[in-house]
Amino acid sequence: MPLPMSPTDSVFLIGESREHPLHVGGLVLLQPPDGADAHDVRRMLDTSMTENKVTPLLRKRPRRSASSLGQWFWETDNQFDIGHHIRHDALARPGGMTELSALVSRLHGSLLDRNRPLWEMHLIEGLTDGRFAVYTKIHHSLADGIGAMRLLRRSLTIDADKRDMTAPWEPRHRILQPRNTTGLLDLPLSAVRTAIDFAGEATGLVPALTGSVLRALRNQGGPMSFAAPHSALNVPITGARQFVARSWALDRLRLVAKYADGTINDVVLAMSSGALRRYLVERGALPERPLVAMVPVSLRNERSRPEPLGEPSDTGGNEIGMLMCNLGTHHADPGDRLESVRRSMVEGKTALRGMSPTQVIALSALGAAPLALDMLFGRHGPVRPPFNIVISNVPGPAAPLYWNGARLDALYPLSVTLDGQALNITCTTTDNSIAFGLTGCRRAVPQLEPILDHLDDELAALESAVGI
Structure with a gap:
């Protein structure tokens, strides 16, 4: 069902331009578990991709129409293509933090495609210290910094030996449904109710x-x-x-x-x-x-x-x-x-x-x-x-966290x-x-x-x- 978008969230779509991308991001460094390497971490993530399971939040794409009085709303992308959203990159040599920062800088400067759900995840190999990097960006209309943090947190555990953790884009075992199931024709009414609440x-x-x-x-x-x-x-x-x-x-x-x-x-x-x-x-x-x-x-x-x-x-x-x-x-x-x-x-x-x-x-x-x-x-x-x-x-997390044995070694925010x-x-x-x-x-x-x-x-x- 279509969901209304709050005025605060829609501002990030209205104000965006080529010179002003309005997404937030995060760069995660994962230390492979003992006896494994960065290629093993990539293989685990690639296996999760083949499941083609994505949490409902990350299937939402922005829309607006005459029936919504020009207001932005969210709809589910029924032709979701996980290969568009999750991509592979490799660092140039020597593969240090300088090269990683340069790559992430370029990725962070490009716009997200509004015809699709507004997020990307880049799986990055080639760090000479043996770690594996993941850069994620998500549009500010879809989630603020704390919301993006929770998407990551729900896929991590304090148990270094646990091996059945879902990938960050996958739903949990119990899929939480959005609280608001307002239909498209109800959007103007929803706006009126919001105005009444504010008047109070x-x-x-x-x-x-x-x-x-x-x-x-x-x-x-x-x-x-x-x-x-x-x-x-x-x-x-x-x-x-x-x-x-x-x-x-x-x-x-x-x-x-x-x-x-x-x-x-x-x-x-x-x-x-x-x-x-x-x-x-x-x-x-x-x-x-x-x-x-x-x-x-x-x-x-x-x-x-x-x-x-x-x-x-x-x-x-x-x-x-x-x-x-x-x-x-x-x-x-x-x-x-x-x-x-x-x-x-x-x-x-x-x-x-x-x-x-x-x-x-x-x-x-x-x-x-x-x-x-x-x-x-x-x-x-x-x-x-x-x-x-x-x-x-x-x-962020207050204790060491792991994804299928790979330790979360660092988390760097981009805004x-x-x-x-x-x-x-x-x-x-x-x-x-x-x-x-x-x-x-x-x-x-x-x-x-x-x-x-x-x-x-x-x-x-x-x-x-x-x-x-």
Whole structure:
């Protein structure tokens, strides 16, 4: 049955163009089990392909028609071709992380075919260290970062000896059906019901909006900001992408957070702040005012807690709000930057706790409105950006995980860049490590590798600043 698409999800289809692909991605490195090699991992995945079994979420493709009043909806692809979605690639020699990053950068810059379900998976051989790589991309209209994470998580186990795990694209033994079975002719009615539900929240929205505007005028944390300066990151972009990644021990960030009376996410933001400050200083392009980061927060399941938590639904989609965080890049001292971040995030979370999810989404949409209008109407970057960069921290597995004996060795996230937002930083935790994935426009933000070195230096500086 056709399923209506939420306005939030449809924006990612409306705003997409050749220069602005709007999919998220992930790069997984698998360590083959003892006595096996990368070819054995590929053979296991190839065997799963022959089953031609795909979870319902990954069979959905976007459509719109006159009967849906031009609104986007989802329908099941009854001619699904698994060979189109799962592809094989091999690295050029010498087969290191440099070659892997270059391949993934090229793959991440190409558009997904809208006539088919909006996802691809690339099985990559040729790493000289014996590991096997899998790069996946999925359109942001179909799943947000946490939703994509759950697709991976459901195919993994903590049992290294278990050998009957399904592939990430396959359904589980119990296929969960989408919650909404609205028919195509019911789509306009569904839109009306959504509007009525939203109207019920309007009474509380006015004071929430007033409070958010006042906080923004005072440069306090919340879903809106009027303080972001123009920077070298806020320029028009092209379709070519560049991707780099690196991991750090999560215990190092956890200890800094403990000594600073903050959170791991505060440390992620402070590391990013210091790395961006160093990168811009080297180019003589550091703004006098501090950079502002948009920090997505999940609204799934634990509705009262605006944190990056929770399991996404099997229907996919996006259930996120956002906070604006003062990165304190005008401070030369790393401790001062961390304190600016910590204070801004505390203020923002306090503000969101008094709102319903609908109100959070509405105010988050207003906070990002200049960028959304720019994306939808094809302008070339806002005069004053609503924020300078998106920095996300997507929670991953907390224990070692395996797929049919192959250990999940690393998981690197890839995200979206837009006109006016030429760089994105997304982090993912796996076991006891945290991976930073940097996705940037190849022309607007060249040479991303130095930012990884700056992140390393900044973590060491934060450790020193808090007395570790």
